[in-house]
Amino acid sequence: MMRSVFIDGGAGTTGLEIRERLEGRPEFHVTTLEGDARKDAAARAEALDAADFVILCLPDDAAREAVELIRNPAVRIIDASSAHRVADGWTYGFPELEPVQAAAIAEAARVSNPGCYPTGFLALVRPLVRTGLVPHDWPLSVNAVSGYSGGGKAMIAEFEAGATATAHRAYGLSLSHKHLPEMQRHARIAHPPIFQPAVARTYRGMLVEVPLPLHALPRKPSLAAIEAAWREAYRDQPLVRVAASEEATSVEIEADAGTDRMTLRAFGNAETGQARLIATLDNLGKGAAGAAVQNLNLMAGLDQAAGLRV
Ligand SMILES: NC(=O)C1=CN([C@@H]2O[C@H](COP(=O)(O)OP(=O)(O)OC[C@H]3O[C@@H](n4cnc5c(N)ncnc54)[C@H](OP(=O)(O)O)[C@@H]3O)[C@@H](O)[C@H]2O)C=CC1
Numbered sequence: 001m002m003r004s005v006f007i008d009g010g011a012g013t014t015g016l017e018i019r020e021r022l023e024g025r026p027e028f029h030v031t032t033l034e035g036d037a038r039k040d041a042a043a044r045a046e047a048l049d050a051a052d053f054v055i056l057c058l059p060d061d062a063a064r065e066a067v068e069l070i071r072n073p074a075v076r077i078i079d080a081s082s083a084h085r086v087a088d089g090w091t092y093g094f095p096e097l098e099p100v101q102a103a104a105i106a107e108a109a110r111v112s113n114p115g116c117y118p119t120g121f122l123a124l125v126r127p128l129v130r131t132g133l134v135p136h137d138w139p140l141s142v143n144a145v146s147g148y149s150g151g152g153k154a155m156i157a158e159f160e161a162g163a164t165a166t167a168h169r170a171y172g173l174s175l176s177h178k179h180l181p182e183m184q185r186h187a188r189i190a191h192p193p194i195f196q197p198a199v200a201r202t203y204r205g206m207l208v209e210v211p212l213p214l215h216a217l218p219r220k221p222s223l224a225a226i227e228a229a230w231r232e233a234y235r236d237q238p239l240v241r242v243a244a245s246e247e248a249t250s251v252e253i254e255a256d257a258g259t260d261r262m263t264l265r266a267f268g269n270a271e272t273g274q275a276r277l278i279a280t281l282d283n284l285g286k287g288a289a290g291a292a293v294q295n296l297n298l299m300a301g302l303d304q305a306a307g308l309r310v
């Protein structure tokens, strides 16, 4: 069965990546608007209402507006923006997050894609909280570096203009980044983590790291216990891998760039009981377009990894 998919914001960074992934897929007929029609409310309303699925690749305000424009109750929505990630009536589009999540997404009418940083953070932390290895009120922190395409067209233009952009910039210094509510809500933790994001002079890829003092946790888990909790959580998941970490001496931001997968690694020092948990992914892959297509596959009743780069 052919399903129609309208991408609102199809000329943006995430929209173009989704179009690339859906090219040559006979299950989907993709439509977008061109020229002045792209931002014309009447043209958007018509295209939104005519589709089986719409994927919103827009700034938050435009995504909220798109949802209001939809009149046809049969239209199913995937929102790549951060407008609806903790909103009532929306299903969080992270199929690997809980054992029931993929089934919930498959049935949902409104699915909100996770943010790229929360994807790494939640993958590392949620199984540890769920199994009690990390107490739900533990004061977590997360350090992360993203490729500059994470900031969309504006940041790409800044970095590619060359003159002003840096090699590595720390930001989010007010500790109020827009990803904090979804990190806290979906990890099911009592406090927002201390989140230290940075952007580097590389187009795509990201490295999300959670430091953990294992010796101070009530259950004093070993690295092996952490890896075992991840392996159990992601046992049947095609897009999340747990790498054997013993031999690695470094991890690069490009490790999963150009793919739709995510890799988790646990490093540490057994003598001091300190650990570094590291997720790598592509901010435009599992962090955005890959996740949107994974959700679309599930909602359409297809194999979740169909058309994705594992
Ligand atoms: N880049 C990334 O790694 C990730 C992005 N996201 C989210 O995905 C969404 C899209 O981001 P991204 O692709 O990076 O952003 P871009 O800035 O690259 O693209 C946004 C697109 O939306 C278009 N647009 C803006 N306002 C309107 C409007 N009112 N009506 C129709 N089109 C409009 C823009 O038009 P114009 O071309 O004229 O500027 C642009 O083409 C954002 O919410 C972002 O936060 C989520 C995860 C990761």
Ligand SMILES: CC(=O)N[C@@H](CCC(=O)OP(=O)(O)O)C(=O)O
Residues within 6 Å of the ligand: 080, 081, 082, 114, 115, 116, 117, 146, 147, 148, 149, 150, 151, 155, 179, 197, 198, 199
């Ligand atoms: C490098 C960079 O600027 N990254 C973006 C996050 C990209 C992303 O996850 O997009 P959402 O806005 O949809 O959550 C930021 O920190 O705001």
